[in-house]
Amino acid sequence: MKGTVYLNDKTGVVVIGATGREASQVIKESEALYPGIVKAGITPGKGGSTELPVPVFDTLAEAVKDPKVGKLLNTALIYVPPVSVLDAVMECLDNGIKVLYIITEHVPIRDSEIIFQEKERRGAIIVGGTSLGCFVPSVGRIGAIGGKDPSVAFKDGGIVVISKSGGLTVTTAEMFKRRGWGTYMALAIGGDIISNTTYSDVLKQIKGDPKVKAVVMLGEPGGAYEEQVADLITSGGFDKPVAAFISGRFQERMPEGVAFGHAGAIVERGMGKATDKISRLEAAGKKHPVKVAFYYHDLVKAIESLGVPRDFEDSTAEHVKPLYSTIQR
Amino acid sequence: MKLYEHEALGAIFKKYKIPVPRYIFATEMNEAVSQFVEKEPGVVVKSMVLVGKRGKAGAVKVVSDKAKVAEVVKDLATRDVYGEKSIGALVEEKLDIEKEFYLSVTYSTKDRAPAIIFSEHGGMDVEEIDPKLIHTHVIADVRSVYPYQIRQFLTNIGFSDKDLLRPLSEVIVNVYNAFVGAECRLLEINPLVVARSGDKRKIVAADAVVILDDDASVNPAIAYGARSAQGRPMTQREQDAILIDQGDHRGKAGSYVELEGDIAMMTFGGGGSTVTAETAIEAGLRIANLTDIGGNPPAEKMYRISRIILSKPGLKGVLVCGGTASNTRIDVTLGEGLAKALDDMNAEGKLDKNLVWVVRRSGPEYVKGLKMLHECFERNGIRGEIYDSQLPITEAPIRLKELLIKHTGYKPEQVV
Incomplete structure (x- = not known):
């Protein structure tokens, strides 16, 4: 198998809410870049529509029975409004889909909890909510990650990027590409409070994969998912180099409960502070190949200091000059 | 989004049958407050602010002398508490408190599940309670939560007051149902008190902290009006x-x-x-x-x-x-x-x-x-x-x- 459990050469995607504004744009763009990954779309009432480069069905039950595409569907990409996400997830699980991406933001926490418990019972993999998708340069992509021209940010290599922030997933892959490291997989896990796929979940999945040279993880305040990585590494559950950056130290100088960024980033009752996450990971770094970057851009130095070999040449100038300037430096 | 205490009592605690003291909310001293106070032997007056630790700031006062109620209400309904302006005062019956518990429900990201947090040693800031005396019951299956499970949890942690097992387990399930039904991120009662009422004892929520999910199916900013999380207008x-x-x-x-x-x-x-x-x-x-x-x-x-x-x-x-x-x-x-x-x-x-x-x-x-x-x-x-x-x-x-x-x-x- 080429790729990972999240995206590989056997992945066949069905998009739920396929004819919506964002979903239809993503399907068209993705099919132009990596034809054949998306196999079908579902929009109730739009069955038989020919507006997309893939067949559209009213229900997932019809799609999985379809003689042409039915057997190829194993992954769902969910683009429905927040209050319909639980329904869409249940439709996928009940129709045998085992890997799901929830792209929708602002899913009610109560629904997220029901989704998480149901996924555990069924043994499925769900990424999100608030995922931007997954990129595996040697295979293709799921979701909008990387936009119209993903080659700016993504080139095949050995780094796995795992981030709560979708935007930073791409920004980080690009920063490393400019400095000589390519991406094996970039996964935007989303910043929801109840996260269906955590950093540790991903590390457990990829730990035996020889293609993985190192992991770059981008964390945020709130919750315990970053701390779990420190625990996993300390207990010997992952032994490859990990460079981490935890954002949000500045929030600790603000009143508790100030909401900024992702829903999961709200620090409540002194739990989930960025500085605590940083010190837990730094402690793990005493005996294991873990390095925490102080500034986000120091992630490159962290990977360098962990001895991760470059996949190709460093293409950055010594000192980056502005594109335009109306001021004297 | 955080609710004011009187909003939590009126919109959520009542609906989910969480027992609360008799109360009245007012933005200023008025006839309704006077009538309320007339029937009570003593009252507790609280500033309505979103910031916590009001007691330490002198924004919660017990008033037994009825002549002084008007003055206290006027003060607490308008004062600044840690820089946040009070929007009114909550006037409650003064309970005859026998003991104080701590109770909250929130999502534990460690378990990726709702968790009920309980201590027999409530009444002080939760940060000040010895962590060994705080106990957590994780809701592993949100489809079925019953009082008997809570009683098992309480007996497992060595809960000392056996007579309260049934009524307390029922109140806790009501609190959990309120947490889920009202789509909260946090529902905290500190203290949850055992109060004497004649020769009987009753369990009463003497405080209410509710933080609603901003992404709830009904947008809380529409239901309660948008507010800054910074404790300022x-x-x-x-x-x-x-x-x-x-x-x-x-x-x-x-x-x-x-x-x-x-x-x-x-x-x-x-x-x-x-x-x-x-x-x-x-x-x-x-x-x-x-x-x-x-x-x-x-x-x-x-x-x-x-x-x-x-x-x-x-x-x-x-x-x-x-x-x-x-x-x-x-x-x-x-x-x-x-x-x-x-x-x-x-x-x-x-x-x-x-x-x-x-x-x-x-x-x-x-x-x-x-x-x-x-x-x-x-x-x-x-x-x-x-x-x-x-x-x-x-x-x-x-x-x-x-x-x-x-x-x-x-x-x-x-x-x-």
Whole structure:
């Protein structure tokens, strides 16, 4: 198998809410870049529509029975409004889909909890909510990650990027590409409070994969998912180099409960502070190949200091000059 | 979104049958309060603020002398509590308290499940309770929660008052049902008291902290009115910003939290905005606001938030910063929206030419968008540098700092 459990050469995607504004744009763009990954779309009432480069069905039950595409569907990409996400997830699980991406933001926490418990019972993999998708340069992509021209940010290599922030997933892959490291997989896990796929979940999945040279993880305040990585590494559950950056130290100088960024980033009752996450990971770094970057851009130095070999040449100038300037430096 | 105590009692505790003291809420001393007080042997008066630890600030008072109630209500209904202005007073019956428990329900990210947190030693700040005396019951299956499970939990932790097992387990299940039914992030009762009532004992919630899920199926800002999480009234600019996204779901440009600094932040994406703001602070810049623009907003939204961000008095610099967008059009947001705001402000004589700008952005149509913005800088005499993604995102605040020091003599904060 080429790729990972999240995206590989056997992945066949069905998009739920396929004819919506964002979903239809993503399907068209993705099919132009990596034809054949998306196999079908579902929009109730739009069955038989020919507006997309893939067949559209009213229900997932019809799609999985379809003689042409039915057997190829194993992954769902969910683009429905927040209050319909639980329904869409249940439709996928009940129709045998085992890997799901929830792209929708602002899913009610109560629904997220029901989704998480149901996924555990069924043994499925769900990424999100608030995922931007997954990129595996040697295979293709799921979701909008990387936009119209993903080659700016993504080139095949050995780094796995795992981030709560979708935007930073791409920004980080690009920063490393400019400095000589390519991406094996970039996964935007989303910043929801109840996260269906955590950093540790991903590390457990990829730990035996020889293609993985190192992991770059981008964390945020709130919750315990970053701390779990420190625990996993300390207990010997992952032994490859990990460079981490935890954002949000500045929030600790603000009143508790100030909401900024992702829903999961709200620090409540002194739990989930960025500085605590940083010190837990730094402690793990005493005996294991873990390095925490102080500034986000120091992630490159962290990977360098962990001895991760470059996949190709460093293409950055010594000192980056502005594109335009109306001021004297 | 956090609720005031009287909102929690009226909208949630009543519906889910969580016993509470007799109470009345008032913004000032009035006839209804006098009648209420007349029937009570003693009352407790509390300032209605969102900030916690009111007792320590003297904003919770027991009043037994009826002659003094009016004075206390008047004081607590209007006073400042840790800088937050009270919106009224809650007047409650004074309970005959036998003991105080701590009870809360929240989501545990460690378990990825709701958790009931209970201690027999309530009444003080939860941070002050010995962690060994705080017990957690994780709800592993949200489909079925029954009082017997709570009784098993209570006996397992050695709960000392066997007579209370049944009534307490029923109250706790009601509290859990309120947490789920009202779509809370946190529901906390501290103290949950055992009160004497004649020769009987009853369990009563003597406090109510409710934080609702901002993403709940019914938007709490619509149900209860928008409020700042900072424990202060919203500024005019914050209120204006909220209006930007109302009734228009194309992208998001209306998040704006005003701070005291002098560097305007025009930042994009949840993660990108956070790391940029953070690096700016670590570099010693005093940021004037937080914002988080994303989801490909139309030019009109970008125009409005740009004008709001730039309208704050006393600014010295502007940082326009985002990662490599997958979706947000750079020509539309920066080339059209921001550029038009700058053109109009200049035409109206409202553009401060002394500001120093650093722009760092990439994404769809960025070549065109950054060129358009540069042309706008040229025609309006704006001083600054424009970068694409060759510059790592978090080096942009550092470049701005260097320019500010050179051109304006800016003195960065010494960050420890």
